[in-house]
Amino acid sequence: MSLEKFKDRNVGQQNYRVLDLEPTPQTGWGRFKRTMKRATKLELLVGLGVTFGIMIRTLFRGESATIRYPFEKIPISRRYRAIHEMKRLLESGHYRCIGCGLCEKICISNCITMETRYDENQRKEVSEYSINFGRCIFCGYCAEVCPELAITHGGRYETSSEQRASFSLFEDMLTPIDKLKSQQEYPGFGAISPNADDNIKKTPLAY
């Protein structure tokens, strides 16, 4: 179906189907006939059958629509943008963040604060990193801009705080070192696309 069909606002020009409705009866005899027809059609019993079928399905086939929330949770999409996660390198276990500061720069609600310094190997290390979740609007720019896939959005959506400014520190969001094996890569916000290899182009050195 092409988009033009939806853009056509000329009502009455398209192929509308006219419902096969009987005209409203004008005479008393016509109304009587319609009443008798409707009364003997037994459509009410069809309605009863529908609800009874649903009851059987709810009771014996477990087709209840209810999720008993505190005890049951539905899985949410991996692309859901909830509380951030800081990822580690799978090989060394070192955190991936290189302290480039792009997430701090791009954050449109100014909720990311970071301080970095050079360690003894002349490598950037993160000394302070915090996200103010009172300000964060979970737009996902930080995860999208991160060149190292170090900051991503996780699925922790049950958050509440006693204060408007609730900060989360780097260590809180970092994958625990003993859970490194269960750290997952996913095609979520900020992750590489599935066809990333195909998109790699040679650096155009020709010019």
Place this chain on the structure above:
Amino acid sequence: MQHIIAPHEVTWAGTTVKAVIALLILSAVAGFGTYIERKVLAWMQRRPGPSHVGPFGLLQIAADGIKLFTKEDFIPQFANKLIFSIAPVITAGTAFIALIAVPIFPDFTIPDWIPLLGGIFVPSIASDLNIGILFILGAMAAGLYGPLLAGMSQDNKWGILGSARTAVQFLSYEVVSGLSLLAPIMLVGSLSLVDFNNYQASGIGSWLVWKQPLAFVLFLIAGYAETNRTPFDLLEHEAEIVSGYVTEYSGLRWGLFFIGEYTNMVTIAVLLSVIFFGGYNDFGFLPGWLMMLLKVGFFFFLMLWVRASWPHVRPDQLMSVSWKVLMPLAVINVVITGIVVMAMA
């Protein structure tokens, strides 16, 4: 002092026991009915229903009771306080008064090993009036004074609308319920429900529903209107008139209205079972009391089933269908039954 009484003589003790049984069972059923109703409606809407309080949510009744008892008993400033207070009692009271002439379980004698009550013959009916059905219909009709007075006394426009609809409903169904029962009464030749029961004693073939299917359908419809059940849930339809005649009620006064409503539901279910479906006669190997429970349970379930399935009608639709369709049908039914009875005699 041991009085010697005939084994099947109805004594005041037996009548009292019967009355207490009816009162206790039906008060409990009114509470239990709310639980069943919420469960059945939930299942029909793909929900589990009350399930947190107690096993399977059974203690939800107790939780509701505690809530009703501890709620503020509120009377509006400009309400007529006397009538406002009396109205719920009328509904609940007449609902139980109507039960006097309704047989619920078969006759039985309390076993001798039970202390104090042993050997007492408990009749099927608390009082076998010779005008049984008339009395029941009259008492249940008087019960509509509850909503009528409640709505008018509370100084609230929704209450007034509820009262007006009560009057509309009353004028609609009362003719149908009376005329539809007239045909079975002509066949049985008595107004006592015990005679109705004995008329259908010889198995499923003698059930009156086969001889009077039209009267059964008409009385079923009128019974739904009489108990304010969907599709004739006009008096307090939330989508239109907030809560109708119970808008200003809270706490136990509000609860009394619903005890009355659920008792009326049970009464209608018992009437349908006794008048049209063989009463408390034994059915094959099934004892009469079990048959009665099954039949009353089915008609109670039917009310909830209908509520889950069908939309409700407008007051004017109820009135036109009652006067233009149901009443002529009832009259035709009475005339045909009369001709047949004359021809057979």
